[in-house]
Amino acid sequence: MTAVIAAASLSKWYGNVLGLNDITLEIEDGITGLLGPNGAGKSTFMKLITGQMKPNIGTVTVRGRKVWNNPEVFQGIGFCPEQDVFYEDVTGWEFLTGLLRFYGYARTEIEDRASRALDIVDLTADKDRLIRGYSRGMRQRIKFAQAVAHDPGILILDEPLSGLDPLGKRKLIKLIKGFRDQGRTVLVSSHVLPEIEALTSRIVLIHQGKILAQGDIPYVRELIEAHPHQISVQSSDPRALAARFVGDRSIQKMTFGPDGRTLVVETHKRDEFFGRLTGVVLEAGIEVDEISSPDDNLQAVFEYLVGK
């Protein structure tokens, strides 16, 4: 398959701070998830492939054409920025029709396209309200609408699901998948694995400006499984609970919290531990107040992968 977006030895720094470090990557048709903790370099990468920044070293091309200062390339790209920013004093309709003017369409086509885009994101009823008065979910959707209104072949979405409620996320995920089904290329960034998981199985892990791994979700899941999880269990009798787990092969380490009510367990087999925990708690009649997993997040996985 030919690469739609290609980055070769791409580096970008801000003063002395390295934003991206020697990234070589090819993105093909379908949905690709760009996954990494905050500050990993996802937005920098997206700004480079959308021509908002110029690489210090390396090249970036979209369908074989350079991006920086090449406006023609944007006829086929839709970009949804991460920031929750708009021209606030216009309505959703005015926002879309205003931006569609930049594609050289005739007035009727602008209106047709704006109507279709509003329809796609379920904002037709609110099109005449000022964006200033939109809810967070509506703002995310109008932002998505401006990215798709000109029917681009490539969609670049920077954290499109952030700040949305579960229902809003589900709707947007369905929309993005719809674009994939139409044979388009979608690049989505997120710092939340389940969000990316819901969209695609093809992901690129980025951390501290470098590509840590790329592949499908099962591969990343394997990496995560190998990462020792900390699970904190707050209960009426943490010592009795610990006694029940001594000798359990799923446990690597157990410590007690300073409050005298918390047992902190480190395990490679999270699911196995949770399976055992339910039985033990019921059997011993221990009252559990809270179970939390402080490092059950991407940041912890990334830190594990980079050997911290």
Added chain:
Amino acid sequence: MTAVQAVRQVFGFFGFLSRRTGKTRVFAILGLIPVVLAVVVRIVLHGRSGPMAAVFTDILMVFFLQFYIVILALFYGTSITAEEVENRTLSYLITRPIPKPAIVLGKFAAYSVLMFAMVAVSLALSYFIMNAARLSDPELYLTFLRYLGVLGLGILAYAAFFTFLGTILKRAIIVGLVFGFGWENVIQYFPGSTQRFSIVHYLKSLLPYHPTVGGGGGRGVALLLFRLEPTKPLVAVLALTVVTVALLALACWIFGMKEYLYEE
């Protein structure tokens, strides 16, 4: 889409947007100050006209030339690029199939038209109220058109300068204030050719009457023309045109080459 079409589309979008902003409402209200002043003067001068009306017209022109167009150009000119960066809306513009200079030129044109409209309305109302006793005098209208032309050239030259500042500086408004209300005010009172290093010098050189230095000429008091050693009108127009075109071209070039980073 050609570059000219792109400029036209940006002009259309920002022409529409600019009419909606609070900034425009504030500056439109500011434009009422000379109108109110003209009404007050008319009431005070009731039954009299001629020289006094001319004096107050001079005062009004000080307001327009040395305050209103400067402050308008400062806020609209610097905002052409700065507001997109500060509001982080630049991403919506530079990821469209339009050349970057078209963004600068389209916004510049949209804001210039808006500024000119505000100035023209304010000037027309205040000028004709002030000179209501001479409404049948054809010279009144010629003078008005000349004032309007001078203010129009001033808007373009100042806006081009502040647009240029906005593309190169993060806090362009502060430098702009120093230039517009410091340098431009002080240097015009310097004798000799030094005053030619200001925009206001060329604008004043285009004003209708040029009494001799020291106020000995036709009008007795000439606030605006105090210490002016005028440049020939044709040269003044040429100088203002060169300043406008050169600074706009520079602004477009810089905007095309520069990366604008949002502050975290």
